[in-house]
């Protein structure tokens with residue numbers, strides 16, 4: 249049996265903002281139909297990887313392939329078509345506060361399709377049902393809890409039946425129970441809808457628990473890549489520091505700064 253081609257692949261990608269290199273010769277794979285976790289220290293470039301995949305940024309070197317197509321060489325129309333097949337849920341997955349739950353989930357359908365209203369409503373209720381919130385359709389965002397709001401954002405991200413869903417810190421600010429629910433939901437939806445999912449998260453335990461494939465970014469490159477067990481057993485000090493959330497290790501606590509003498513010494 250041949251291994252299916254990855255749904256997303258970065259091949260020797262380098263990227264920086266201005267003079268500052270963020271990714272150096274990064275190669276990673278997102279297997280089709282799986283949940284891939286993208287982890288690593290803050291500022292390591294996880295969101296940047298999502299932006300390269302979504303075509304909001306272009307690699308300075310190397311290739312970003314989505315379903316075999318190079319995102320870096322797409323024109324505006326091709327990019328638009330590709331993004332329509334991607335669902336995205338960004339940090340805190342902000343809902344439109346002046347729209348009901350139903351209208352929030354309906355928004356991408358009304359924006360991107362010409363489906364009749366009764367069909368939009370049916371699709372929205374199906375998506376809300378999938379996240380357990382069919383009964384909350386008429387509530388306003390101010391009337392739902394943080395965990396529920398995140399599930400509404402999830403329903404909205406899958407409204408257009410995407411092939412790929414990218415979640416950027418979908419658990420931020422959630423209590424442990426809501427976090428567990430959201431994580432399981434990401435797993436369930438991935439399998440039930442035949443999606444490919446990319447999950448950026450700082451919550452090591454919950455994320456290693458739901459992911460099939462893990463990529464850890466560190467110091468401009470890939471520190472580790474493999475199954476959750478392979479990554480847990482990786483002896484690299486940076487990977488171990490990250491997995492065990494240790495304050496001391498190769499990832500520095502301080503953002504690069506002038507020396508203490510320079511900052512505090514010159515006032516005498």
Ligand SMILES: Nc1ncnc2c1ncn2[C@@H]1O[C@H](COP(=O)(O)OP(=O)(O)OP(=O)(O)O)[C@@H](O)[C@H]1O
Nearest residue numbers: 265266270288289290291292293294295296297448
């Ligand atoms: N538009 C931008 N212009 C300049 N620098 C940027 C821009 N976006 C991000 N950066 C810088 O690039 C680095 C990587 O950012 P990125 O958001 O990809 O990291 P991250 O791993 O997602 O971090 P976090 O886990 O804290 O969200 C950071 O140091 C950030 O300050």
